[in-house]
Amino acid sequence: MRYLFYDVECSNCFNGEGKICSFGYVITDEDFNVLEKNDLVMNPASRFYLRRKEGRPEIELAYSEEYFRAQPKFDKFYEKIKYMLEEPDQIVMGHSILNDVKHLAYQCKRYKFPCINYRFGDSQLIYKKFVQHGSGSQVGLARICEEFDIHPEHLHRSDDDAWATMEFVKIICKQKHVSLYRLLSDNPECTGEINNFEITMNGVSVTRSKRFLQRMLEEYVKTLRPAQGGELEGKRICMSRKFERDNADLCGYFAKKTFELGGRYTRNAMRANVLVMADDEPCTREKAIRADGKLSKRVQFITLDEFKSLLHISEEEMPQAAAFSLDKVVSLPAVAYGKPLKMTIGDRTKKQPPAEQAKGEGKKKKRRRRKKPSSASGAPSDSAPSSNAPAADTPIS
Numbered sequence: 001m002r003y004l005f006y007d008v009e010c011s012n013c014f015n016g017e018g019k020i021c022s023f024g025y026v027i028t029d030e031d032f033n034v035l036e037k038n039d040l041v042m043n044p045a046s047r048f049y050l051r052r053k054e055g056r057p058e059i060e061l062a063y064s065e066e067y068f069r070a071q072p073k074f075d076k077f078y079e080k081i082k083y084m085l086e087e088p089d090q091i092v093m094g095h096s097i098l099n100d101v102k103h104l105a106y107q108c109k110r111y112k113f114p115c116i117n118y119r120f121g122d123s124q125l126i127y128k129k130f131v132q133h134g135s136g137s138q139v140g141l142a143r144i145c146e147e148f149d150i151h152p153e154h155l156h157r158s159d160d161d162a163w164a165t166m167e168f169v170k171i172i173c174k175q176k177h178v179s180l181y182r183l184l185s186d187n188p189e190c191t192g193e194i195n196n197f198e199i200t201m202n203g204v205s206v207t208r209s210k211r212f213l214q215r216m217l218e219e220y221v222k223t224l225r226p227a228q229g230g231e232l233e234g235k236r237i238c239m240s241r242k243f244e245r246d247n248a249d250l251c252g253y254f255a256k257k258t259f260e261l262g263g264r265y266t267r268n269a270m271r272a273n274v275l276v277m278a279d280d281e282p283c284t285r286e287k288a289i290r291a292d293g294k295l296s297k298r299v300q301f302i303t304l305d306e307f308k309s310l311l312h313i314s315e316e317e318m319p320q321a322a323a324f325s326l327d328k329v330v331s332l333p334a335v336a337y338g339k340p341l342k343m344t345i346g347d348r349t350k351k352q353p354p355a356e357q358a359k360g361e362g363k364k365k366k367r368r369r370r371k372k373p374s375s376a377s378g379a380p381s382d383s384a385p386s387s388n389a390p391a392a393d394t395p396i397s
Contacts, residue, residue, distance in 0.1 A: 002035070002090045003028045003180060005169075007161035008100045009061055011044035011068070016211050017110075018103030019046035021061070021068050023081060024158020030179060032170040039159040040080070043073045062157030075111050085118045091180055092120040095141045095165045098206065101194050108197075115197045123165050125190040126172055126183070144168055213248035214267075216326040221255050221265055223330070230262015232310070237265055238272035241283040243304070253324035257311040270295070278304040 006025040010018035021044040027036040041063060048068075050059040061068075081104075085092060094100050097120050108115055127139055131147075141164055142155055150167045152160040173180055184191050192201040199207050226233065237258055244251050244267070255265035266272050269285035277286060290296050302310070313321060 001030055001181065002087070003030070003032070003093060003166070004084060004087070004090050005093045005162040005166040006085075006097075006100065007094055007158045007165065008103055009059075009156060009158050010103055011046050012049040013103075014049070016102075017106045018099070019044040020074060020103055020107050021048075022063075022158040023077065023104075024160070024162045025084065026159060026162045026166050027084075028166060030181075032166060032173075034163075034166075037159050037163060039157060040077050041068065041071045042077055043069055043071045045073055059156055062154045062160075073111075074107050075113070078108070078111065078113050082116045085116050091184065092118050093123060093165060093169060093180070094120065095122070095144075095161070095168075096124045096138065097122045098192065098199070098201065101192070101199060105194060105197055105199070115194065117193075117195045119191065119193045121180075121184045121191050123169050126169065126187070129187055129190060130172055130176070141165065141168075210245050210248070213326065214245065216330050217244070217248045217252055217255070218267060220252050220326055220330045221267070224255060224259040224265070226259050226264055227262045230260070232258060232261040232263030235263035235274050236272045237263055237274045237276065237307070238267065238269050238285060239276045240279040241285050243276075243278035243283075249324055249326050250321060252326045252329070253321040254307070254311065256324075257313065261311065273298055274300045274302060276304060276307040277301055278307075 004025060004027050006023065008018070008020045008024075009022045011021045012019055020042065022039055022041045024039040025037070026034060028034050039062075048065050050061065101120065105115060107113075123144075124138060127144060128134065132139070141161055144150070145152060145155070145164050145168075148168055148171055150164050152164040154160050155164075169180060173183055176183060178186075189202045192199065192206070194200075197207070198205065235258075237254075239251055239254070251265075258265045269275065269289055272289075275286060275289060277283075282290075286301070289299050
């Protein structure tokens with residue numbers, strides 16, 4: 001058995017769709033001896049946008065934009081990547097690999113290629129399980145490198161990130177005195193699979209993106225009507241942003257209960273008069289409300305437990321709330337990496353057949369007929385030219 005660690009870099013991730021500009025990988029044996037290390041650099045066929053949120057510095061890629069532009073596109077690397085990832089006797093690993101799996105799946109759809117099917121493990125989830133002991137926020141590779149004294153040559157160079165991931169996993173396996181195969185077998189929640197563009201983590205589908213779920217929640221709320229004379233009549237309730245983004249299905253259940261009690265659920269914090277503070281830190285919605293003097297006086301701030309009490313949701317009812325699924329109450333066309341594309345790169349690069357080109361050239365543009373001048377009486381003078389017009393053989397002076 002061999003291990004393959006990989007990482008991708010993207011020129012941008014607009015609409016949650018990563019346009020890959022490099023695919024880096026490290027292949028090792030079962031003792032983590034490096035057999036191959038390479039970075040497949042490609043032209044993303046899209047613009048570069050590397051800014052990050054909340055004032056964080058731009059991502060610094062290992063190569064210049066000009067160098068990326070000069071490389072072949074993804075279609076030249078597809079067969080090689082597919083062959084590597086679908087090798088039967090191997091374990092595929094990555095850090096926060098779910099994003100990379102989605103970006104690679106999008107590239108396959110973008111270029112009209114079949115899905116690359118494989119199982120994978122996530123080193124970020126391994127860190128959460130064995131270092132954070134199941135709690136805490138997601139931790140990036142840079143912080144893990146600092147914590148475990150790992151020194152990649154260049155962060156955000158795909159093959160170096162893959163190497164750093166390998167080094168971290170090797171340390172965990174050594175600490176636990178187990179092979180990587182045993183580590184993942186004993187902790188299936190750290191594993192996933194992609195098969196025909198359907199992605200699952202520990203057997204649970206995660207194909208739906210958070211952006212998609214937010215749209216579903218918004219559409220579902222539009223279908224609800226508040227009960228007349230309910231105890232929450234006049235209340236317009238808004239959840240804290242991060243909680244709503246991470247728990248869209250549960251918020252759908254909260255919205256249903258809110259409308260049943262006569263209130264309204266809104267995703268616009270400026271229209272709310274009740275804000276549920278469910279995040280560990282103040283979210284952008286809370287900050288915006290508190291920054292507005294008039295708005296902060298109008299809005300009531302409550303905790304998640306107080307909100308549950310307001311909706312009369314007991315602990316016994318929470319499993320029912322957690323089982324609520326927006327899929328069962330609203331239907332939307334797929335978006336993000338799974339959406340049907342109107343025009344793919346394959347379509348753009350495909351040359352028009354010569355026969356169709358000749359056919360297209362033969363078609364002349366339809367010319368609009370100009371109206372002939374009317375006579376004094378208003379009727380068109382089709383039969384004779386006007387008296388002011390020169391004769392056909394008379395030169396114009």
